[in-house]
């Protein structure tokens with residue numbers, strides 16, 4: 001587990017920032033003086049020779065510092081909490097002067113970087129890992145727009161997630177446009193419940209951005225409306241979602257269908273696969289996904305948990321149906337040892353590295369390199385059939 005937020009300490013002198021400060025982490029202490037104020041310098045050298053003029057100077061947790069009262073005019077020196085000692089060149093952070101907190105917005109070495117742009121949502125899924133909150137969180141949009149120009153140009157992919165990002169309307173379009181402008185070689189993956197795309201105008205606006213590599217991931221949990229609407233706890237969600245997918249594809253926007261599997265829907269997996277191949281054959285990718293035990297999934301766990309081993313037959317049948325129809329299908333968040341051997345080739349190491357863990361049993365497994373392992377939050381509730389391969 002890698003921490004993306006921590007409170008830190010003012011190591012020396014005062015903090016001059018009055019408001020949150022978003023900046024790129026660099027290691028070049030010889031930067032010309034006029035440029036320094038925009039950057040956070042990661043400093044591994046002597047604390048007797050701390051460089052001046054940077055927006056922040058980040059020193060490691062164990063470093064001793066000169067006397068606070070030395071009176072040498074140094075400001076903005078932050079001693080990192082041990083869990084943020086990993087911060088490196090090219091990472092992007094948001095510093096909160098009020099409590100010396102740091103949010104890591106982008107990690108250059110991460111296998112995925114996601115921007116949560118709102119906690120609000122028009123659905124209320126029973127297994128939601130990020131339960132909605134009806135708050136004014138437009139600052140999350142502002143943070144993303146400010147961070148985008150700082151992200152390394154060779155980044156493979158970034159993700160926009162929520163909550164429901166389309167609730168921002170034109171600001172949602174602005175985030176896609178800014179991603180294309182600042183990162184013209186980086187894929188953009190957007191996670192949306194798809195319902196607002198029932199409004200064709202929104203789909204047209206997304207298409208008009210002409211993002212070079214965009215995919216919108218949309219959940220579909222069942223092959224009939226009553227079950228899907230129950231899982232997302234919203235009337236008409238099934239119809240809205242299907243209209244949204246159709247509108248996006250009508251505008252040639254790539255769409256991925258995402259199916260989170262749990263006790264309420266595992267038994268319909270074969271029928272859902274059949275439904276997709278008959279009605280949505282034109283979507284670009286289907287991802288069948290294991291549960292992340294956070295948020296509502298944690299509070300509703302007794303009702304929705306099923307051991308993945310117990311739905312292995314339904315899973316294999318669904319994948320077979322999709323693959324035989326020549327659809328691109330992947331299996332996310334499933335340990336290799338609990339899925340049938342013929343479907344292991346569809347399994348992807350899909351869990352973001354900062355929340356990815358393994359069990360003790362995995363240390364002796366010959367397939368650990370290929371296995372995606374577990375969400376850190378799932379380690380207390382795993383399949384009873386984990387065994388080293």
Ligand code: SF4
Nearest residue numbers: 335337362365371388
């Ligand atoms: S034992 Fe661990 S590493 Fe091996 S397949 Fe199972 S979950 Fe993956």
